[in-house]
Amino acid sequence: MAEHNEFGNLAEKLAVAFLEEKGYKIIVKNFRYQKAEIDIIAEFKNLIIIVEVKARGSDIFMEPQEAVTKKKIKSVVMVADFFMKDRNLDQEVRFDIISVLPDHKGKLQITHLEDAFQSFDAN
Template identity: 25%
Template sequence: MSSAGNKGSDAEQCATIFLQQQKLTLLERNYRCRFGEIDLIMREGDTVIFVEVRMRSSDRFGGAAASITAAKQLKLTRAARHYLAGCEGDFPYRFDAILISGERENEIEWIRNAFDES
């Protein structure tokens, strides 16, 4: 039986492969700072993409999308600002989500611009 950490790592690996197949470039995986963690930081052209990966084995409690709460969005936004502060230049960026449903045979849903920075 896989632990929750292993399942999360497997989901992030699956998401990385999927996004690379879509021609995105991996910049960072599991970026951590005092404000939180960002699962994946990718690049598409000159746009930096902060990706939250969510896997749910069941949609009973709203599925993967419902688990990205306002509090989680705030943490992601703060961590993204921290990351960007360390970059030279001013890059366009956005927040995407990769939702993986174990209930539907590991179906992957890519939500571009999953939420706005607020």
């Protein structure tokens, strides 16, 4: 289990570096509300970007982004809603997924899916 957590932490660090390199301002990492969590909350071009990071050791069973189920979307949307109200923000929100997956040589590759889902996808 510890190895899985380390890989997840590494994936999140890579995602943060990737976003910062693209000009995103990281607001908070691992924002929790109740039992749910958002991996990264950033700001970019006056949008609040909610980022779910998914990492896998391989894509044999499924692509990392396929692990973002309706239940997970509902959870992320609920936390995002709380974050926006708690911080009294009225910017538009975009939901992204960053997947981290090793290529055939084992080098980690990042795929950034912008606007990967909408809040109404949780219904």
